[in-house]
Amino acid sequence: MKKSLQLFLGILTAIGGFFDIGNLVTATQAGAAFRFQLLWALALGTLMVIFLVEMSGRFAAVTGKPIPSAIREHLGARVWIAPFVVLVLLHFLTLAAEIGGVAFALQLVTGISFQLWAIPVGVLMWLFLWRATFDAIEYSTATLGLIALCFVVAAVMYHPPKSEVLSGLLPSLPKQDGSRYWLYAVSIIGALIAPYMFYFYSSGAVEDKWDPTYLNVNRFVSVSGMAFGAVITGAVIVVAGLVLHPLRIEVDSINQTAFMLTGAFPFWGFALFAASMAIACVGASTEVGLSLAYTVAQTFGWNWGQSLEPRKDARFALTYTVAILLATLLMVFGIDPLKLTIYTMALNATVLPIVSIPFLLLMNDGHLLRQHTNGRIANAAAGVIVVISVILFFVSIPLLIVAG
């Protein structure tokens, strides 16, 4: 395939991977409660995720190895145990939240309970992963995910005050409800730096057989794809800030958000919202399901690869099969997808140092990366990421408790 086409598809994939139930929920809550005041958290999280994704792609392109097996081989199995357990748990919770998101979108349209929808959604997702190749999964969900651009169009059509939007990009202190403000800031960052993002990206690069000639493609895809994804998430904050905030609607249920687009698209707004949510969650759930199976298979040294027939990597296929089954059951038993998303995003932020520090250490390993180890700028960014992730580690759970 031509590199220019891969570049385009890569950007699409990055956008598709960026926007999911976590971003939708946290951005809507932030906009509804604090209007544009938390746009800075989105900007900060996006910068962090650009660096992490670029590093994970560079690592895969130069070494040809996925991150889990490289950490296990080069830092030792003991170092990998804690991040592995945490990653599997987080992947599982995120997978359940994404399946819940698809089921909830179907509930919006049909009126049939999301608990009932969870079963066909789980089955179809499993079939999709079982039958489709990596490229088919990557590009179909990413291309369909462009429907989320309706939030950007709506944000423009609502004519937000530009100066207020721009001032939201600068961190500021809340006038009231401080604990909720900081919890939402942490959740936005947690949703953006979901560990599955950079672990999946690196495994995908290995599946696509990237080599050092792809380093520029990687740089461009990680910067433009993530930035474009951030624009969509930013648009959700702006739309929620303009529609829900003046009405003083606090988002306690996804039902309270589904009419956000009807001011811009009177007859299509509701359907566009449901379609954006469903497609974003389908894309993210397939990525999370695969990423979970990649992490487990790469840790235990099993055969892995979505482009292989399931009988050639049976344990890899079994892993995502079991994960989808259990995550679907979690939804069938009536766990609220919104609450699960909020807790999972806060947990993402909490465990960031555990899953990112071993990887950032590897990025300075000259034996592995030769002349492509982190430079000064990347290491400075890594330092900032470590500091912020350690702060998040200490504040996320207390904030979740204090904010109720």
Place this chain on the structure above:
Amino acid sequence: MKISHWVATLAVLATVACRSDTKKEAQRVDASLSWVATAGTVTKGWVDNRLPVRYVERVLGEAHHQLERSGEAEGVRIVESLSDAVRRRDPAAAREPMASLVERWSALRQRSEQLKSQ
């Protein structure tokens, strides 16, 4: 410990307890405000033919439950009238309760501002 210390301690505890009550009341009013606004917005969306009726029925049911939980009797009564109008597929019957809902929203908003300024 001297009596004055006891009095001071009790005064601090009483202040903290009052603040906590005010905070709880503010949270209750904000939750009611949010669901009253949601009920009004979705019903308006249904009247304007922008939102499907099943979704509106579900949200009104949820609003009813949440308002009942937060002890907002007036809001519960209005949402019941709205639900009734939606069940009968009668947009004209929703006009009066929608106007009452707007009034209730304004009253709750005023109360919320008062509590937050305390």
